[in-house]
Amino acid sequence: MSLYVIVAVRKEPVSGHIAYVRWGQAVRGVPGWVTEPMTAAASEVIESIKDGAEVETAVSVDGLTVASRAVRVLTDDNGREHLASVPVPSSTLHTLFDLPEF
Numbered sequence: 001m002s003l004y005v006i007v008a009v010r011k012e013p014v015s016g017h018i019a020y021v022r023w024g025q026a027v028r029g030v031p032g033w034v035t036e037p038m039t040a041a042a043s044e045v046i047e048s049i050k051d052g053a054e055v056e057t058a059v060s061v062d063g064l065t066v067a068s069r070a071v072r073v074l075t076d077d078n079g080r081e082h083l084a085s086v087p088v089p090s091s092t093l094h095t096l097f098d099l100p101e102f
Contacts, residue, residue, distance in 0.1 A: 003028055004048060005058045006071060007037050008100045018042050018083045018096055023055070031064070039102075046073050046081050057085065059094050068094045 003026050010020040023045065024037035049055055055071040074084040085095035 002048075002053045004045070004053055004055045005037075006045070006055065006096065006099065007058050007060075008102045009096055010102055020102075021045055021083070022102060042083050043081075045071070045083055049073050057094055057096055057099055059099070069096075071096060 004023050005026045006021045006023045008022040009018050011017065012019045019042055020039055021042065022037045022039055025034040026032075027034060045055060049071065050073065057068045057071060059068055069088060070086040072084055072086050074082050076082065083096060085097075
């Protein structure tokens with residue numbers, strides 16, 4: 001199973017939903033990237049999650065990229081799919097909306 005890490009987001013101006021991400025492929029526990037982060041539409045991320053890829057957010061701490069929360073697909077009442085962070089008991093883990101914007 002592939003692991004992708006989102007490091008930055010671009011939100012839709014009106015709705016505030018994630019429209020684009022910067023993400024790259026990584027190996028859990030191994031420093032660095034398999035593929036350097038690049039820009040992708042949220043729809044591409046949604047399809048990857050549906051196809052079984054693991055997707056997480058990450059933040060930079062003292063020059064190191066640290067994985068944080070898993071990302072999931074959330075469907076609203078109108079049937080539109082959005083990216084959302086998986087809820088966890090700890091409020092210290094960064095969500096998609098805590099990531100830098102580009």
